[in-house]
Amino acid sequence: MANVEDRGNGSYRLTVIIGYNDKGIPxxxxxxxxxKNMKAAKKELTVFEAEILTGKYFKAEDKLTLKSFIPQWLDKHAKDTLSPDTLQNYISILEKRILPKYGHFKLEEIKTIHIVNFINDxxxxxxxxDGKEGKLSASSILNCYKAFNNVLSCAKRWKLINENPAIGAKPPNGKxxxxxxxxxxxxxxxIDLLKDENLFWxxxxxxxxTTGAREGEIAALEWKHIDFEKNTIRIEQAITEVLGQGVTIKGTKTGKDRTVTVPDGVMLLLDKxxxxxxxxxFKVGDMLEWEDHFFVFANVFNKPIRPDSIGQWWRRFTSKNKFxxxxxxxxxxxxxxxxxNEGVHAKVISERLGHADISTTMNIYGHVLEEADKTAANHFDQLFKKKA
Structure with a gap:
């Protein structure tokens, strides 16, 4: 049950009964x-009631500080919207960099100048x-800004603050x-050097x-994703390592599944x-781990390879071969x-890489596409010279 009470001067009190105590009192x-009017207030009442029913309503307190808001942000927003890796990164940034300086601030006391000073510091x-000399990279500073901005934008969306002060601060581009x-x-x-390596690597x-897949996506590949008849691989998940939980399976970085065609030679390797x-x-029998999965790249007990171990092996391989x-x-x-450089359309490349959209591909590989465009123009130049 919900109702609106007109308290005069454009002020309205919204009331929602959320239950009854043991004495039957609401x-x-x-x-x-x-x-503006009762009609507008009733619309707000509908939103208010829906927020309460779905557990998204956060009751503001007079002295709500950034530190006291973080648990609500974590429980009602961050856990549902951020990937495990991003969530873990943001929590670390909050605990080590943001809360020590700004945790005691009331939310409405945090101004744009505070965010500007935070970035500048x-x-x-x-x-x-990590104890090393030198400055933070632009991308590290950008991640710190993103963590702060995510918290404050959530506070604004829940109407705990009127504006997100992080919007006015200009972070580094992080390129x-x-x-x-x-x-x-x-x-x-x-390819020649790999001939001396075992079949796994x-x-x-x-x-x-050949696929351009990410480390986590390669680690999460299962044999059910390989179509030997069509020479394709379905990429629909990735493996990540979450602090306190170990190795877990999640969706791809963009949340988009994709099917990638693989060359015959690589399919022959996969078949072998x-x-x-x-x-x-078959030899492992009852000692098999992850029984609901059959990973392509795993140990003999079917424990999937950790994504970070791929990069470690790769460094040893190039060093060993002086490559x-x-x-x-x-x-x-x-x-x-x-x-x-082989003239494949950017849209096809974007889909193979699993980018959110083609603009991502254009931003990352714009310089390569520009060079390819110049090469294409040179072909016309040579053609005209022949005609002349």
Missing amino acids: IRERKTIKA LKKDGQRL SKKSEVYSKEELAQL RTLIMLAV FYHQRKKEK KHIRFHDLRHTSATILI
Whole structure:
């Protein structure tokens, strides 16, 4: 039951009965608002009642500080909207950087200048928490800003503050240095070097190069995702390691599933590796882990590989072979760059990489597309010269 009481001068009191105590007396939740008329107030009442029924209503207190708000933000917003990795990162930033300085502030006391000062302080020397010398990277500062902004935007959405003070502060763009990639010649050398590696790693690296999949997506691949008849792989999940929980399965970074066509040579590797994994599974018997899954890249007990261990092996591999080292993630960029230089449409590349939309692809690989465009123009130039 809910009702509106006109208290005069455009003020209305909203009342929602949320239950009864053991004596049968109604338990009411009230909120006073400003509205143009009774019709507008009734609309607010509908929203107010829905927030209470769905558990999204947060009762404001006179002395609600940032520190006392964080548990509500975490329970009613962050856990449902942020990925495990992002949530873990934001919590760490809040505990180590934001709350020590601003935790005692009332929410309405936090102004844009506080966010500006927060960002400015992060740019100074001595802000690294790992004990190393040097300044924080632009991307690290941007992540700190994002954590603060996420909390404050939630407070505004719940009408605990009138405006989000973080909006007026300008964070660094967080752009990283241009990624290094392998040329076609270097990629050919890599393929030759992989011939001396075991089937597990040879298959994994070739998949990374030809599909452009992320580390977590490769680690989460299961044999049910491989279609040997159509030469395709379905990428619909990723593996992440959550503090206190261990290895868990989540959706892809963008939440979008995708199907990627794989070259015949890589499918032959997968087929050979599949038979090897089946034999391992049979030998293990009752000791099999993750019984509801059959991972492509796992140990003999079917425990999936940790994404961070892929990068560790990759560094050892390039060092051992004295081969040019790039980050494992840059194999994804190598895959995209080669496709662009071969004239593959950006939309196709975007779908293979699992980007949220084509604009993401254009932003990341704009410089490569520009070079490819110049090459295309040169083809016309050569054609006209021949005609002349």
